[in-house]
Amino acid sequence: xxxxxxxxxxxxxxxxxxxxxxxxxxxxxxxxxxxxxxxxxxxxxxxxxxxxxxxxxxxxxxxxxxxxxxxxxxxxxxxxxxxxxxxxxxxxxxxxxxxxxxxxxxxxxxxxxxxxxxxxxxxxxxxxxxxxxxxxxxxxxxxxxxxxxxxxxxxxxxxxxxxxxxxxxxxxxxx
Numbered sequence: 001x002x003x004x005x006x007x008x009x010x011x012x013x014x015x016x017x018x019x020x021x022x023x024x025x026x027x028x029x030x031x032x033x034x035x036x037x038x039x040x041x042x043x044x045x046x047x048x049x050x051x052x053x054x055x056x057x058x059x060x061x062x063x064x065x066x067x068x069x070x071x072x073x074x075x076x077x078x079x080x081x082x083x084x085x086x087x088x089x090x091x092x093x094x095x096x097x098x099x100x101x102x103x104x105x106x107x108x109x110x111x112x113x114x115x116x117x118x119x120x121x122x123x124x125x126x127x128x129x130x131x132x133x134x135x136x137x138x139x140x141x142x143x144x145x146x147x148x149x150x151x152x153x154x155x156x157x158x159x160x161x162x163x164x165x166x167x168x169x170x171x172x173x174x175x
Contacts, residue, residue, distance in 0.1 A: 013143075031113045036076035039066040041085065044102050045110035046118060056099035058091070085109055 028038035043065050044057065057065070063073040077100060080086040085106035088098040102110065125133050 027117055033113075034076060034079070036066070036068055036072050037080055039068065040073065040076055040080065040100075041102075041106070041110065042114055042117075044086070044100065044106070045114040056089075056091075056101060058097050058099055060097070062100060080106070 024038065025035055028035055031038075033041070040062050043062055047057070059073050059077055060070060062068075062077075063070040066073065068076075077086060077088070081088060083105075084103055087101050087103050089101060091097045091099050128136070
């Protein structure tokens with residue numbers, strides 16, 4: 001049985017990630033949207049319309065959901081506001097926090113651009129079968145959780161050293 005090394009597997013995972021990212025980028029660019037604006041619209045469009053009013057997204061929430069820096073989200077939302085696709089509304093009793101809502105033009109854009117993409121995603125998953133999709137999700141989540149743990153071990157703390165450095169120093173000193 002042929003087995004790939006972890007390095008080879010990682011290369012293949014990264015190629016798949018870049019291929020998928022490129023598909024979304026190509027689709028967004030074909031509709032004259034930046035990747036960030038596309039991600040924000042995607043999140044806004046996939047929300048059930050009734051929930052949009054009762055539990056609206058904030059710019060901070062969208063940054064977390066889209067895994068984008070807040071400044072990137074702020075810039076993209078400013079552009080979407082200028083284009084007439086979204087509007088901002090001050091949330092009562094929340095300081096300077098604003099909710100992000102789709103305008104009528106934004107709703108129309110979702111129906112013509114985002115919804116067809118979501119439907120294509122769903123059709124591709126339906127072709128895989130329920131068990132394959134469940135395995136894909138479970139294994140992807142497991143790998144992502146493990147990678148997150150590994151990354152936490154090597155990210156520098158406020159003093160510039162990583163958790164792995166601390167553990168190595170403890171092993172060397174016996175403390």
